[in-house]
Amino acid sequence: MGSLLESNAAAAVSEPSSQERVERLIAQQPQAVVALLEPGFRAGDDSRELLMLLSRAYAASGSRERCESVTTLAVQKYPDSLAVRVAHAESAMACRDWTAADERWRVIESGWDEFSDFIFLRHARVCVERDDLEQASTLLARFLRYRPGHAGATALQDIVASRRAKKYRVELVKIDEASPLSLELAADQRRIGNRRALSRISVEATMAASAPASLIVRRGEAAEAYPMVPASQGHAEALEGWRFSGQLELTPGAEIGVECSGVEHWSYRLKLEPVMEVLVGQQNWLFLANDVNASIDLFTGQRLLSQEERQRWERFAEGFKALQRERSLLFLIANAKEKVRPERYPYDKADVTVTEQVKAIFEAAALEYLDPLATMQDDAASYYPTDTHWSGRGAYLAFRDCLRRFGYDDDVDSQFRFVAQDVVGDLGSKIDPPATSATTVVSFIGESAVRRAFANDIPGTGNITMFTNELARYRKTLVIFGGSSVGAGGFARLFAYLFQRVVTLNLPGSYVSEVVELERAAHVIVQTNERYLTQAGKLMESLDEANPVAIGGKLAPAAKAELKANLASQPVAEPYFSFSQAILSPPERS
Template sequence: MSNFTSIKKLPPRDGSLQAWALDFPQQDKAPRVTERGLYLQGWVLAHAGVERGELLARFITGGQEVLCAIPFNNDRPDVIQRVLGADPSGHPQLRCGFIAYLKEAPQAFTLGVKLDGETVWLCDVQLMESTPVATTENKRAEMQVIRGTGGWLFLDNDTNRSVDQYTGRLQLDGAGLERWQAYLDGCVAIAKDVAAPHALVIAASKEQVLPEHYPHQKGEKTVHEQVLGLCREEHRVLDTVQLLAARPNKETLFIKTDTHWTDRGALAATLALLARLGLDAKASQDSLTQDVYYTMPFIGDLGGKLSPAVSEPTEFLQAPPPASNAVFDNNLANIGRVLVFEDEHALWSHSLLVFGASSSYPMLKYLKRLFGRVVFVHSAGHVDRTIVQHEKPDFLVMQTTARFMIEPPGVGFVLASAVADKMAITTEDVRARALAARKAASANPKNLPYCDMLKIR
């Protein structure tokens, strides 16, 4: 038998409450109980003009009802950015978060909040001794996580066989090397056709930069090293493995509980990319000197696979999410997503076209403020020639990830087909947002091809 949490949300009583979340404890996950009591974390947003008071936990102990007041004691800039789409600096609801311990660790309690002097109850929480419904699924998820030293988590049992790549047990065969060579040469030719300086960014995996926290020994030759052996100067490859591993603050460049780099890591890669493209990285760095960073607990894509979930303090840029302020966003998930940014006040008026993967998103927090036009295509580095010819960008970037290198990207990608496949299975909500995106983007004819792919004109 194991402990897990059951959470039942209560229907809202009126319109004074805008949004809320209980981060811990989590549904179907074991609660965190220490000598200090039951750990609680979450946030509450009231509508403008509503006076928000303290949080309340109601439970029974010794046959008597107890009301425990919980103060709002935690700034949540991430909530202000993500939920309200606002700048958190000086925002009146910035301190919307709470972190607390219920000393008695009740087996059941109700959580509520005071709004305009009245208590609005949010949810019933029960701590139960039983087997969670998702036990098999949880075990399968936990098998995808390696616990390294110092709280560092790493990926395991993934489709790219990350461990086997790192240890050298899995390598590219002759056909794979030929495909990589064709891709590298193809990118050179495509960039030359539009007279655009280009670069291929390889986003490092954590184990490559922080091997001291990784339990496996690096192999004599890896897939990553096989590909680097094919590269010539004209391929304009930016190997962030070497770049980040050489930095004295390298532990600040990756998220302990996630497979991706931090915003600091993305910034280091961005500045190196600009230099690789022949731009003035120092000027761009100077333009970002007013940036502010904050630290908050973060579960990540690895910490969330564990039961109970594991979080670690993580540093983030205090800025809107990567997709915010896009003049076009088709809202599709993963491969096939298109984001377009236009900023007449950017450091450079140049245009940038990026064929990237998930590691590109934190880079967009910086790139969209540096270039007059940025088009991002989520393609994992695969290139669509027709998009390059349409955009004729001043600069062209491809971005892949080290663990993806076992499957060479190509230059025959067709974005329209990827979008059509996603639209065929998408939800009505995404379709509605696609319609809104088409309307917002129509002012610039350069954006219309991306609208046409949604078949909404």
């Protein structure tokens, strides 16, 4: 074996075509490859081929420091080699030096016009480790433009989204019981939120002292003072001491105290306590918990529609029914997972939930709607353990039911096939380490010419995607207004295999006349997720009513810049282009 190893490795150095053989040997016997190559390296052979092979052998054998040393030498000697630069970045990742890895991937992305799109994916993994979630999201979006549906990238995307949305509760831990400062969270701050929402907290502080006092905040080595005002100011009764009421910019671990007469008293430490976001049900099925829509309360009937919310739905139903008299228009409810699989859920369903209330309003108005709950419950593969959304199979079932409601009775089952695939999912990504489960992926069997004609790639609300298909069975246009379930399982894309043009807008429960009239849509679907039914649907005349400025306010500046550059490369399709620009433009200063 040794002679074979030696001959193959030697050949690989002189014959690039033989390199694949040595790569296999590196994976199988890295120490033997190191023993073979090191003498030549020590004798002065610093050819690019030898350095690259030796670095891989060091990495495979666990000699990370030696790998880093060799790749650093290779960069110094061959700075213009892309392969060497990639090995240098991979070496930093192996050493878990995420700062160095980030810098090295950036050098490649800015210094080379052409490189593998997988570099975006590798860099995104580094950014996740560095907790730079905005940059990770941007890199993943770039990668998925080239490789839509890539399992590894979509799994990482779920992890990024989960971390960005991870919920915390603010706690103030007293670190000095003798401190004269009394500090409480303001009433509006006693809530659950993500890190970004909780970066500014509202506090109310009082201090019993005759001399003027200041509230002080320490973040690491830096400290900042906030003047306190006499406690009697603004109160009906005179009080002794000083007070502060307002917002503070804080980071976890920051300390809060008071300074009076030149003496500092450090009294409290800020703590962000993670909040349980996932319920583990029967057979390890995962469900939402502590989400902003209060899924548990919705299922158990603790959260029902108020009178005002009922009236909003009644007005919507009246207007929607009037539109249905004029065109083919369907309201689609994407079922909550706990409704589809109640036997897996740890709570008992109430007889009446918000869903039943909304459906009663629809039925009273004779509004055409689709609640595919029974269909989903009858198919074990419609939902899966680690995600809130339907699977590819579930998306297909909803797609087929919509077709039937629109009057198409074609047998489409023979045109699609389903395969199993392990994925993380939006709930699995909230578990550490991430949990995976098998889902079904649907694909079209027949000849297809589906392509994305326009996509602004804005995450979540405001996303617009347009599909065209010159080989479509139906020379018609379909418009879908909906939420995250429109993309889940490939729901919207399924229609694109049959219709000549499909336009989707992420505006859950909304209908925009401007879009429907412009597209001369033969059919329109207005979709919303079941847990959103506390919010009545909206009937809008134009996209401007969707408030693009407010949508854009949720995006970080770096993400906006990336998306704006992508938008500039898109064909100008109005009004979608202008709407997207309004989302991505910085707000006007007053």
